[in-house]
Amino acid sequence: MIVNITLPDKTTYDITIEQLNNIYFDTKVVVVTNPTVSGFHLDYLKNKLNAKELSIVTIPDGEQFKNMSTIDMILDHCFEHRLDRKSLLIAFGGGVIGDMTGFAASIYQRGISFVQIPTTLLSQVDASVGGKTGINNKYGKNLVGAFHQPKAVYIDPYFLSTLPKREFGAGVAEIIKMAVTFNKDFFLWLEQNDLTKEENIKIAIKKSVETKANVVIKDEKENGIRAALNYGHTFGHVIENETNYNTYLHGEAVGIGMIMANALAVKLELMNKDEEKRVKILLEKYDIPTSYKIKDIEDFYSHFFLDKKSLDNKIKFILPKSIGDCLITNEVKKEDVIEVLKGFN
Amino acid sequence: MIVNITLPDKTTYDITIEQLNNIYFDTKVVVVTNPTVSGFHLDYLKNKLNAKELSIVTIPDGEQFKNMSTIDMILDHCFEHRLDRKSLLIAFGGGVIGDMTGFAASIYQRGISFVQIPTTLLSQVDASVGGKTGINNKYGKNLVGAFHQPKAVYIDPYFLSTLPKREFGAGVAEIIKMAVTFNKDFFLWLEQNDLTKEENIKIAIKKSVETKANVVIKDEKENGIRAALNYGHTFGHVIENETNYNTYLHGEAVGIGMIMANALAVKLELMNKDEEKRVKILLEKYDIPTSYKIKDIEDFYSHFFLDKKSLDNKIKFILPKSIGDCLITNEVKKEDVIEVLKGFN
CATH class of the missing domain: 3.40.50.1970 (Rossmann fold)
Incomplete structure (x- = not known):
């Protein structure tokens, strides 16, 4: 292909x-x-x-x-x-x-x-x-x-x-990310097919690459839509940072970050509880971690501002709109974020 | 402007x-x-x-x-x-x-x-x-x-x-380079106007910048015509190298290099003796050095091959065709180059 x-x-x-x-x-x-x-x-x-x-x-x-x-x-x-x-x-x-x-x-x-x-x-x-x-x-x-x-x-x-199983899962997390934010049909396909089979992983790689390419072609230098590729990353970067980059693989932290972004999307009524659950089930099918215990919620929140994408003291969130579409926003109220973070406490 | x-x-x-x-x-x-x-x-x-x-x-x-x-x-x-x-x-x-x-x-x-x-x-x-x-x-x-x-x-x-006089001359050498290789009218203008006057240097800068821009627009990544901007550089780089970069300013070495390139152009009947002399007079008007004593001709010749532009053991020469045009060639016979270098011995 x-x-x-x-x-x-x-x-x-x-x-x-x-x-x-x-x-x-x-x-x-x-x-x-x-x-x-x-x-x-x-x-x-x-x-x-x-x-x-x-x-x-x-x-x-x-x-x-x-x-x-x-x-x-x-x-x-x-x-x-x-x-x-x-x-x-x-x-x-x-x-x-x-x-x-x-x-x-x-x-x-x-x-x-x-x-x-x-x-x-x-x-x-x-x-x-x-x-x-x-x-x-x-x-x-x-x-x-x-x-x-x-x-x-x-x-x-x-x-x-020869790839360790955890690294395979971290790659699958990125594939799921692409489907949730941009491509509902691809998500349905992922729910029905086993990526550990070679013929399926080839198809999944092709669909992911095509999806990402479409985004990059529209926005090579990341001034707009390309930021949506960072779904799961706003939370994921804080998790990586809190755990000194030695607990989770990048793809795993992004997986947990997707779970957190989904919880925020549900709170803001962008996504329903059933959709949230389906993403979680798909991640868990490949043993990608989906839970995380936040020690100090205010501290976790303050870490968002270290990200180079959070200019002007606003946090950029990528939130799924149902499955297959997403919203890029820096207008989420702190109280809503804190409320969601409490669910991981 | x-x-x-x-x-x-x-x-x-x-x-x-x-x-x-x-x-x-x-x-x-x-x-x-x-x-x-x-x-x-x-x-x-x-x-x-x-x-x-x-x-x-x-x-x-x-x-x-x-x-x-x-x-x-x-x-x-x-x-x-x-x-x-x-x-x-x-x-x-x-x-x-x-x-x-x-x-x-x-x-x-x-x-x-x-x-x-x-x-x-x-x-x-x-x-x-x-x-x-x-x-x-x-x-x-x-x-x-x-x-x-x-x-x-x-x-x-x-x-x-506040620019030292030698540095001013080194800049003028680049201006003359641009005129000889690409723009006869500009060369005639340079013969008739004194660049130490502010109104003239502004015009000369503008003409040089326009000339260079035209070349760069045609060949941004230097696959062809842009190489012509290196008129004087094939010889100049060897001179800079032989003198450990501490005797001549870059523009001065290029000035001497132009004199050498012109001598080769005359030998190959691309330029006549009168044109060669007019370029020399113009350089000397701004006290740009035009003579150089080569110690060892074979050694000087071998230095050409250290240049990153001399691929495949061929030396790329930029030679003026009359005044206002030039030829990029890697087909000059060694004996012709040696003969010309002997004139600087």
């Missing part, structure tokens, strides 16, 4: 969702990966990949290495291998690898091409569309970076065979 | 060439400058500039600080002052300040706007058009960076009043 993405500035690329075929590049190619992905899958990739000159740079695994020092490691490798402006980087790993490889490609000699070969479900459905690249620093996550679109994305479900 | 630039992707901005009027920005603004420019002109700028919140970051002066550590200094200042995606950086200085401020703006929260207020003649005619931003590293000059267009450029000839 192929999904073609064409952005308003005419940038165009294909997302291919199937087992990797032989790929040939008539340029120098550097594969950026980490020891975990490399251990499982590098031989598999090398067998499929032909390039004028191929080299590998292995960077340390983990969000804590998503910084400028690691970007320098990648760039140094490129300079030492004398990559020119026609050369290519391949991101081979999860979201962290994709974000960093894209950013390195965007600044090497003022920008060269890169290709995404995402190996986690989350990066397959999420990080491979949108063009956001970047790194963290002491001030926060993804605060330095660039918009840089890939030249191509290859999604091979085979890589999911 | 205003020159409007509109790029193929619809990005558009104005270059205003006149004494600064009051400028008002309804956002947070950070001015990036260095101690030299700040000492002469910061009060003048502050008097003209109004912003929602204004702060200054002063970075060390000199090409040797054009690196990632200085970019981090700028970014840290922006984070500490909590700049958001609507905030603005102002580059207030020469080409180094412009290149670094533009690069910092391009990666801060995946890209914010920046404004150029260039204070040297070279940056007024050259660095303020083209969108090239970046830094040096141990592998070479401008090897890491981005294409990022300014939101506006303000060129105030008043700043030239």
Whole structure:
């Protein structure tokens, strides 16, 4: 299956969702990966990949290495291998690898091409569309970076065979997010099909990628509708922050955040109790956590204001309108939010 | 005088060439400058500039600080002052300040706007058009960076009043470069007018900016004709390298490089002796150096291949065709180049 993405500035690329075929590049190619992905899958990739000159740079695994020092490691490798402006980087790993490889490609000699070969479900459905690249620093996550679109994305479900069950669930949470906010038919389909079967996960990836692409095409630089992709994130970021990023995977925190956003949507009569329950059942089907105990409600509330999206002291909430549509609002009254947070106490 | 630039992707901005009027920005603004420019002109700028919140970051002066550590200094200042995606950086200085401020703006929260207020003649005619931003590293000059267009450029000839005479000449060399390669009428005008007069330098800046803009619009990412802006640079880079970047200003090395390129053009019968002489006379009118003693001709020749533009072991020469037109070629025979270099021995 192929999904073609064409952005308003005419940038165009294909997302291919199937087992990797032989790929040939008539340029120098550097594969950026980490020891975990490399251990499982590098031989598999090398067998499929032909390039004028191929080299590998292995960077340390983990969000804590998503910084400028690691970007320098990648760039140094490129300079030492004398990559020119026609050369290519391949991101081979999860979201962290994709974000960093894209950013390195965007600044090497003022920008060269890169290709995404995402190996986690989350990066397959999420990080491979949108063009956001970047790194963290002491001030926060993804605060330095660039918009840089890939030249191509290859999604091979085979890589999911070695993915831990929790990481699979975190990816499914993003898929459910896409359905709840934008696509009711897709939600109905998700209720009826088991994503652990390969033929189904391919369809779900395709539908998620198409849904996200439609949003990104309308709003590449996130001035409007693209913010809806952050459904579950307003609450999720606070949960990640409160638990020092070491308790939940990002997709899991977003899952809990969706439950909280739904409770607020029910309170504001945007969603009914039955719809709220159906989302919860779907999340729990894949063992995605749906409960969280807030220690201090006022403290939790104050954390919303640390988010870079909460400008002018207003909190931006993405709230589902029934299932398949959503409302972006920064006009929710504090008392309503507090009332909802009390349900998680 | 205003020159409007509109790029193929619809990005558009104005270059205003006149004494600064009051400028008002309804956002947070950070001015990036260095101690030299700040000492002469910061009060003048502050008097003209109004912003929602204004702060200054002063970075060390000199090409040797054009690196990632200085970019981090700028970014840290922006984070500490909590700049958001609507905030603005102002580059207030020469080409180094412009290149670094533009690069910092391009990666801060995946890209914010920046404004150029260039204070040297070279940056007024050259660095303020083209969108090239970046830094040096141990592998070479401008090897890491981005294409990022300014939101506006303000060129105030008043700043030239404190510019050392050699730096003024280096800027004039770039103006002459533009005329020789692209615009015969402009060259004739330059022969007849004294650029040390303010009314003339304004016209010369305008014509240079327009000429460069026309080239950049046709070829933003330098796949073809934009390479012609490197007239004088193929030789100039070797001269800068041989003299460890501490003997000539960049514009001066380019001036000598133009003399060498012209000699090669005469040898290949693209230009006649009289035209060659007229370019030399014009350069010497502003005390731009036109002679250079090559120590070792084979060594000089081998240095051409270190240039990132000399792919596939071919040297790219930009050679004037008469005056007002030029040829981009990588087909010049080594013996012809050597023969010409012997004239500088």
